[in-house]
Amino acid sequence: MANQWGQKAEELEISNKVAGLGLKKSHNQTAESDDSPDAANPAEASLLMKIIRQGLVESKLDIEVQRKDPNSPLYSVKTFEALHLKSNLLKGVYDMGFNAPSKIQETALPTLLADPPQNMIAQSQSGTGKTAAFVLAMLSRVDPTKNYPQVLCLSPTYELAIQTGEVAAKMAKFCPEIKLKYAVRGEEVPRGTKITDHIIIGTPGKMLDWGIKFGMFDLSKIKVFVLDEADVMIDRQGHQDQCVRIHKCLPPTCQMMFFSATYDSAVMEFAEIIVPNPIIIRLLREEESLDNIKQYYVKCKNAEEKYRAICNIYGVITIGQAIIFCHTRKTASWLSEKMSKDGHSVAVLSGELTVEQRIAVLDRFRAGLEKVLITTNVLSRGIDIEQVTLVVNFDMPMDMNRKADCETYLHRIGRTGRFGKAGIAINLIDSPQAMEICKDIENHFGKKIHLLDIEDAEEIEKIGA
Numbered sequence: 001m002a003n004q005w006g007q008k009a010e011e012l013e014i015s016n017k018v019a020g021l022g023l024k025k026s027h028n029q030t031a032e033s034d035d036s037p038d039a040a041n042p043a044e045a046s047l048l049m050k051i052i053r054q055g056l057v058e059s060k061l062d063i064e065v066q067r068k069d070p071n072s073p074l075y076s077v078k079t080f081e082a083l084h085l086k087s088n089l090l091k092g093v094y095d096m097g098f099n100a101p102s103k104i105q106e107t108a109l110p111t112l113l114a115d116p117p118q119n120m121i122a123q124s125q126s127g128t129g130k131t132a133a134f135v136l137a138m139l140s141r142v143d144p145t146k147n148y149p150q151v152l153c154l155s156p157t158y159e160l161a162i163q164t165g166e167v168a169a170k171m172a173k174f175c176p177e178i179k180l181k182y183a184v185r186g187e188e189v190p191r192g193t194k195i196t197d198h199i200i201i202g203t204p205g206k207m208l209d210w211g212i213k214f215g216m217f218d219l220s221k222i223k224v225f226v227l228d229e230a231d232v233m234i235d236r237q238g239h240q241d242q243c244v245r246i247h248k249c250l251p252p253t254c255q256m257m258f259f260s261a262t263y264d265s266a267v268m269e270f271a272e273i274i275v276p277n278p279i280i281i282r283l284l285r286e287e288e289s290l291d292n293i294k295q296y297y298v299k300c301k302n303a304e305e306k307y308r309a310i311c312n313i314y315g316v317i318t319i320g321q322a323i324i325f326c327h328t329r330k331t332a333s334w335l336s337e338k339m340s341k342d343g344h345s346v347a348v349l350s351g352e353l354t355v356e357q358r359i360a361v362l363d364r365f366r367a368g369l370e371k372v373l374i375t376t377n378v379l380s381r382g383i384d385i386e387q388v389t390l391v392v393n394f395d396m397p398m399d400m401n402r403k404a405d406c407e408t409y410l411h412r413i414g415r416t417g418r419f420g421k422a423g424i425a426i427n428l429i430d431s432p433q434a435m436e437i438c439k440d441i442e443n444h445f446g447k448k449i450h451l452l453d454i455e456d457a458e459e460i461e462k463i464g465a
């Protein structure tokens with residue numbers, strides 16, 4: 001069985017990874033019409049980031065560790081061999097192209113694999129190797145001679161559960177004795193059946209049905225309970241309660257692992273319910289900064305003038321690639337039509353696209369096939385694409401109260417250390433309200449946003465220098 005998943009997983013390429021995930025109709029539901037602000041849905045954004053990511057996100061920052069019990073063992077490893085994994089599991093890890101543990105894995109894995117088992121709450125940014133870490137721990141803990149579920153892994157959505165299952169399948173490629181089952185919509189098990197698979201990965205509702213309502217497996221025999229993407233999970237109504245209900249049926253000896261990219265107080269509160277006496281590890285995210293960015297604003301009377309401002313800039317300076325942010329889908333499509341007519345190669349990424357279409361758009365942009373990406377706030381964070389030199393706020397980022405949204409501004413414009421190259425940000429201002437937002441942003445970050453006269457070619461030339 002595991003061999004089959006291994007083969008299946010290997011055959012999957014980015015584009016067909018999402019095919020069959022049932023996402024075809026999963027349009028962004030947060031924007032009601034083309035006129036309303038387009039916003040990110042955290043589960044979709046997380047999935048998209050996972051699928052388009054091209055490898056490990058490495059961090060130069062240190063790991064922070066907190067332990068309630070100072071006697072609990074804590075050591076880090078620099079190699080996968082040092083973890084003394086079963087040889088076929090180690091083979092699977094190397095087969096995935098992992099040479100050495102990532103930063104979060106160095107610290108998390110020895111603790112996750114220690115005996116007696118330790119509970120853990122881990123936080124680190126998307127792409128730093130959390131999934132691989134807990135999947136390895138899940139696979140290591142299975143006793144394949146016992147034919148009943150021993151490991152549960154909860155994900156917030158169907159698609160995210162499938163993604164985790166695919167990592168497990170690849171890693172277990174050489175461990176055909178380990179069996180995995182998805183507890184997600186569409187997976188049906190006849191009533192009265194006892195599940196014999198070792199690992200169940202799924203969404204809370206289905207897990208609750210199978211485990212508690214229909215008694216298809218014995219929750220008191222679960223050795224490892226993983227909660228993935230806690231931040232996305234608690235964003236979805238009802239999921240917390242379902243998790244807590246499952247959690248209540250687990251034995252006190254069950255090892256709890258809780259993984260999340262962010263940790264606001266609600267996530268932490270939730271973590272504390274689920275995970276007793278944990279070791280807490282955090283890998284802080286590399287923050288975006290405005291240090292390398294030259295920021296300008298241009299006064300415009302209306303959308304037409306904003307458009308002309310963009311054209312003037314393009315007429316004078318050579319720009320690598322640019323991202324233009326609009327508030328609504330309607331503006332995004334209006335702008336793209338105009339720019340395309342004028343001969344620019346333009347791509348649009350907004351909420352009405354399916355996940356597959358979004359991936360295709362981003363893949364083409366990354367490959368440089370289009371020079372301009374027009375988008376809305378559909379991705380919660382900006383996209384780290386190194387060759388982007390110009391970011392334009394066609395509309396200023398604002399919150400629900402129509403005030404400056406400084407955090408979004410930073411994510412759109414800012415760069416992390418990894419993408420530390422200099423960049424240009426241009427804010428197009430067409431109303432007193434937009435001007436106020438611009439001033440508030442300037443004050444918030446304490447960084448000057450300079451006035452740019454868009455009719456003055458010499459001045460424009462200077463910004464490109």
Ligand SMILES: Nc1ncnc2c1ncn2[C@@H]1O[C@H](COP(=O)(O)OP(=O)(O)OP(=O)(O)O)[C@@H](O)[C@H]1O
Pocket residue numbers: 046049050053054055056057097098099100101102105124125126127128129130131132133261
């Ligand atoms: N030790 C490693 N060496 C090389 N690549 C790795 C290693 N660990 C993970 N990766 C790869 O890095 C990418 C990100 O890893 P992973 O999905 O585990 O991160 P994550 O923190 O779980 O991200 P997310 O929060 O989005 O789920 C994946 O492509 C994965 O295959």
